[in-house]
Amino acid sequence: xxxxxxxxxxxxxxxxxxxxxxxxxxxxxxxxxxxxxxxxxxxxxxxxxxxxxxxxxxxxxxxxxxxxxxxxxxxxxxxxxxxxxxxxxxxxxxxxxxxxxxxxxxxxxxxxxxxxxxxxxxxxxxxxxxxxxxxxxxxxxxxxxxxxxxxxxxxxxxxxxxxxxxxxxxxxxxxxxxxxxxxxxxxxxxxxxxxxxxxxxxxxxxxxxxxxxxxxxxxxxxxxxxxxxxxxxxxxxxxxxxxxxxxxxxxxxxxxxxxxxxxxxxxxxxxxxxxxxxxxxxxxxxxxxxxxxxxx
Amino acid sequence: xxxxxxxxxxxxxxxxxxxxxxxxxxxxxxxxxxxxxxxxxxxxxxxxxxxxxxxxxxxxxxxxxxxxxxxxxxxxxxxxxxxxxxxxxxxxxxxxxxxxxxxxxxxxxxxxxxxxxxxxxxxxxxxxxxxxxxxxxxxxxxxxxxxxxxxxxxxxxxxxxxxxxxxxxxxxxxxxxxxxxxxxxxxxxxxxxxxxxxxxxxxxxxxxxxxxxxxxxxxxxxxxxxxxxxxxxxxxxxxxxxxxxxxxxxxxxxxxxxxxxxxxxxxxxxxxxxxxxxxxxxxxxxx
Numbered sequence: 001x002x003x004x005x006x007x008x009x010x011x012x013x014x015x016x017x018x019x020x021x022x023x024x025x026x027x028x029x030x031x032x033x034x035x036x037x038x039x040x041x042x043x044x045x046x047x048x049x050x051x052x053x054x055x056x057x058x059x060x061x062x063x064x065x066x067x068x069x070x071x072x073x074x075x076x077x078x079x080x081x082x083x084x085x086x087x088x089x090x091x092x093x094x095x096x097x098x099x100x101x102x103x104x105x106x107x108x109x110x111x112x113x114x115x116x117x118x119x120x121x122x123x124x125x126x127x128x129x130x131x132x133x134x135x136x137x138x139x140x141x142x143x144x145x146x147x148x149x150x151x152x153x154x155x156x157x158x159x160x161x162x163x164x165x166x167x168x169x170x171x172x173x174x175x176x177x178x179x180x181x182x183x184x185x186x187x188x189x190x191x192x193x194x195x196x197x198x199x200x201x202x203x204x205x206x207x208x209x210x211x212x213x214x215x216x217x218x219x220x221x222x223x224x225x226x227x228x229x230x231x232x233x234x235x236x237x238x239x240x241x242x243x244x245x246x247x248x249x250x251x252x253x254x255x256x257x258x259x260x261x262x263x264x265x266x267x268x269x270x271x272x273x274x275x276x277x278x279x280x281x282x283x284x285x286x287x288x289x290x291x292x293x294x295x296x
Numbered sequence: 297x298x299x300x301x302x303x304x305x306x307x308x309x310x311x312x313x314x315x316x317x318x319x320x321x322x323x324x325x326x327x328x329x330x331x332x333x334x335x336x337x338x339x340x341x342x343x344x345x346x347x348x349x350x351x352x353x354x355x356x357x358x359x360x361x362x363x364x365x366x367x368x369x370x371x372x373x374x375x376x377x378x379x380x381x382x383x384x385x386x387x388x389x390x391x392x393x394x395x396x397x398x399x400x401x402x403x404x405x406x407x408x409x410x411x412x413x414x415x416x417x418x419x420x421x422x423x424x425x426x427x428x429x430x431x432x433x434x435x436x437x438x439x440x441x442x443x444x445x446x447x448x449x450x451x452x453x454x455x456x457x458x459x460x461x462x463x464x465x466x467x468x469x470x471x472x473x474x475x476x477x478x479x480x481x482x483x484x485x486x487x488x489x490x491x492x493x494x495x496x497x498x499x500x501x502x503x504x505x506x507x508x509x510x511x512x513x514x515x516x517x518x519x520x521x522x523x524x525x526x527x528x529x530x531x532x533x534x535x536x537x538x539x540x541x542x543x544x545x546x547x548x549x550x551x552x553x554x555x556x557x558x559x560x561x562x563x564x565x566x567x568x569x570x571x572x573x574x575x576x577x578x579x580x581x582x583x
Contacts, residue, residue, distance in 0.1 A: 025492070029396050033404065037393045041407030047460060048410065050432060051422040063430050111319035118312025126316060133327045135571070139521045139540050140564045143547045143556045144333035145326060147344060164326040167319040197311040226415040228524045229540075233548070244417035248528050251421050260425055267418040278413035282406065285413075289465070290472040293510045 048271075055264035062260040077269070079262035080250070085238050086266060089246035092235070094273075096161050096242055097224045103166040104220045105213050111167070112175025113205055117187065127176075134169040138230060146233050160234035161242070165224065170292050171216045178212040179205060215288035218281060225274050243270045334564075338557040348554070355558035365559070368542035371535055374451055376519035379458040384515055386459070387466035388508075392496070394467070395474045405471070412464040420528035423457040427529070450534035454525055461525075462518070466511050473507030474500070509578035516570050520563060539563060 054062050055076055057069040080086035115127050138145075145164060154160030182205065190200045206213075228244040235241055241249070247263075247270055254263060278285050338355055340348035359365045394405050411419060426432045427443035433456075434441060443453040477500060485495040523540045530536040532545070539559065547556035 026398075028492075029393075030398055032393050033396060033398055033401060037390065038400070038404050040390075041404045044460065045407045045410060047422065047426065048414070051425070054425060062425070063428060065435055107319040107322065110315040114312050114315035118309055118315070120309040120313045123313075126320060129328070130319070130323065133323055135568060136327050136331050136564075137517065137521060137567070139523075139543070140560045140567075141327065141330035141334055143543070143553050143560060144330040144337055146547075147333070147337075147342075147553065148325075148330060150344060163322070166326075167322045169323075172319060191308075197308060197315075201315070222413065226417075228415075228417050228527075229544070244415055244524065247417050247421055248524070251424065251528055252531075257428075263421055264425065267421040270418045271414045274413045274415070275410065278409070279406065282409070286409075286468050286472065289412075289468050293469050293472075293507070293514065 051264050052268055055261055055268050057261055059258050059261055062264075063257055073261065076261040077265045080266040080269070083262060084246065084250055085241075086246065086269075088238060089241050089243050090269075092161075092240060093225060093243040093270075096158065096231070097221050099158075099162050100165045100224045101217050101221045103162065104168055104171050105217050107167040108171030108175045108216060109206065109209065109213065110201070111172045112177075112179050113201055115172070115176045116179040117182075117184070130169050130172050134173075142229065142233065149234055155234050156237050156240050157234075158240065161231055161240065165227075165230070168220065171220065174212055174216055174291055175209065178209055182208060212291075214284055215291055218277065218285050219288040219292055221277075222274050222285075334557045334560050337554055338561050340554045342553040342557075343551040344553055351554065355555045356562075358555060359558055359562070364537075365542060367535065368537050368539045371451070372520060372522075372538045372540075375454060375458070375522060375536075375538055376516065378452075378455045379462065380515040380519050382455075383459045383462045384466050384511055387463050387470050387511075390463070390467050391470035391474055392500075395471060405467075408467055409464045411461045412468065414461070416461070416524035417528055419461055420457065420525045423453075423460075423525075424529055427453050427457075444530055445534065447534045450530050450536050454529060454536055457525055457529065458522070462515075466515070469507055469511050469514075470504070473504050477503045505578055509575060512574050512578070513571050516574070517567060520567060 050067065053067055053069060056072045056074065057076075058071065058073050061069060111130070115123060115130075149155060149160045149164065152160075154163075186204060187200055190204055195203070226244065227242075228248065231240075231242045231245045232248075235245060247266055250259075250266060251263060253259075337348065339350065339352060341351045341354075342348040390408060394401055394408075424444070428434075429440070429442055431443075433439075433443065441449050443449050481499060481503070485499045521540055522538055523544070526532055526536050526538055526541050532538075532541045537545070540563075543556045543559050543563075546552045546559065
């Protein structure tokens with residue numbers, strides 16, 4: 001009897017409880033967010049802000065306690081261009097980044113389409129081989145890879161910088177998974193209308209795959225922009241140095257304090273394209289990075 | 297099926313297979329062939345210009361006794377442990393705090409994400425300034441540490457810069473993992489009377505497990521690949537010559553391609569084992 005009576009009371013209680021608790025939780029969250037994570041984030045960002053400010057300081061102020069320059073020396077940003085072929089490094093990085101990205105989008109879309117929609121013999125085996133290459137990082141193979149590129153006479157050429165990075169297992173997996181979601185009926189209908197396979201790919205598949213292609217492009221571009229070890233090996237003359245290689249060399253040549261404003265200006269300029277892309281396309285970037293992780 | 301239709305499908309399959317050729321050709325030449333070669337070259341003494349000389353397992357034997365190689369393993373171990381364990385834990389904590397839609401949270405996320413979009417060499421050049429004896433870090437901390445030019449602190453300097461750089465990446469991944477956990481699941485837990493700690497321990501953390509596995513594998517692989525911060529910040533001096541830098545110097549400064557390949561082979565098996573082990577550990581008690 002008591003049991004039966006106590007039930008309704010228990011049922012009646014919760015609606016009041018969680019509402020209060022939820023409100024309290026929101027307050028806790030807000031305190032943590034604005035009181036802890038915001039200052040922490042500003043601390044994180046301050047490293048970059050400090051670099052920007054240092055790039056604008058007169059040379060004798062870079063190691064002073066003041067964050068703020070006594071006067072803004074915008075001409076520091078010209079120094080990298082006048083002391084080393086910085087413009088050349090920049091153009092090289094852009095060219096290599098853009099071409100590698102385009103190559104990846106093309107080869108990965110083609111291969112992804114092939115593995116997704118055509119039932120030829122050996123397809124599964126080939127796909128497994130592609131999967132297996134994900135386990136081969138550049139760090140393991142770069143010695144023989146360099147020997148190969150050396151034999152091809154590709155050292156200090158753009159081919160050497162670009163072609164070996166022309167496709168990626170992650171990209172193929174990503175495109176295959178995305179194209180798997182396309183209904184076969186659409187493709188069959190186009191075939192009945194007499195469209196050739198290349199035309200179908202170009203006119204139907206590719207336009208529907210712009211989202212994964214963009215995610216792939218962003219990840220590949222960012223990785224290429226960052227890449228240091230391979231360009232250091234195959235692009236070590238001034239005509240083929242990319243930004244990371246050039247920047248590291250500038251650092252080595254200007255260890256003293258006088259070189260600091262120039263180095264900071266160069267570093268800030270080197271970071272700018274990917275940083276801007278990231279801020280503008282944050283959602284796409286996050287998608288790309290997450291997808292590259294999910295695929296593992 | 298008429299012969300015509302059969303011919304049409306065969307034709308289609310051929311074209312379909314042809315679409316995979318560019319990617320496969322690139323893989324064959326620039327990934328699979330070097331992978332096979334790295335095993336082969338590791339058995340030779342090879343300096344790129346003269347013809348390779350067979351030495352059997354001498355390269356491996358040399359590494360077994362090499363002080364410098366052991367030191368590079370130690371340096372990698374130190375870097376891996378003290379960079380990636382804190383970075384992953386910090387990322388997890390930040391993710392829990394930032395997994396909210398309160399106004400301004402997007403901006404705060406961006407502050408932590410930003411280092412992800414910056415290249416390793418550029419951020420190393422920037423950190424070099426902070427690590428100067430009379431640089432910002434010493435001034436803020438009130439210390440007089442010679443960060444980049446003494447044995448104990450150089451390793452820590454690399455760790456500090458790298459934690460700053462890498463946390464954002466893992467944060468992105470953890471946030472993505474959290475966003476896939478249905479909110480009502482956590483709310484159900486709190487309705488059942490579970491406090492925030494308990495619901496984190498028993499609801500969020502188990503559901504975050506697949507992403508945690510991925511993050512751990514990525515962390516180890518990235519740690520073993522580290523190269524640029526060592527090159528720019530210390531040049532490998534003061535116990536910071538990590539394995540990858542050791543391979544680079546062995547192959548391209550001392551022209552010992554065979555010996556460098558032997559290290560690469562060992563690195564490959566180490567990475568393979570770690571990946572397998574972690575995936576198994578994290579998957580086994582899922583079911």
